[in-house]
Amino acid sequence: MTTNYKLKKLNAGRDYIADNYQAPLSLSDIAKCSCMSPYHFLRVFKDTYGETPNEFLIRLRVEKAKRMLITENWNVSEVCEKVGYISLGSFSSLFLKQVGMAPTLYRRKLWSLSTEVYRFPSQAIPACYAYHFLGKLAN
CATH class of the missing domain: 1.10.10.60 (Homeodomain-like)
Known part of the structure; x- marks a missing residue:
């Protein structure tokens, strides 16, 4: 289960994607907003939201x-x-x-x-x- 603190960090990354969707985005840049490594961010994002950051961006x-x-x-x-x-x-x-x-x-x-x-x-x-x-x- 995702803790409240982790969820806030994930939401910061998700908000970054939503605010900058029209710009080229890298997983590293998004993960930095969440204070996580890119691979950890990717794993936790997928587990929490059911889609990868890239799938979220495309959608x-x-x-x-x-x-x-x-x-x-x-x-x-x-x-x-x-x-x-x-x-x-x-x-x-x-x-x-x-x-x-x-x-x-x-x-x-x-x-x-x-x-x-x-x-x-x-x-x-x-x-x-x-x-x-x-x-x-x-x-």
Whole structure:
């Protein structure tokens, strides 16, 4: 079981990832924020949160990208850059793996539900349906 002190140290590392997700991050830098060695941090992070720091970073970046693809009029390359990826190919592959569809198709499907261009369709469809639909897209 993780002690309260260890959890605070882990949360410092997790917060560092969340605050700097758009920048290149190394395991060493993240572990320093938690005052742990990189390998110990990796092991404890995985045991505590059920995912590695890199998996957490990818999930966070994809969630941010999903929001940007729905609400912003940036092209996929710009979204890719804003969430911290240099390679559009890497971003698209990770997005496809996480969401189950390419970023462009994701945007097209959600925008097709809206009557207002470039905005999340909250007024066009009931919120419970939108959340249900988004949940299915995420799985």
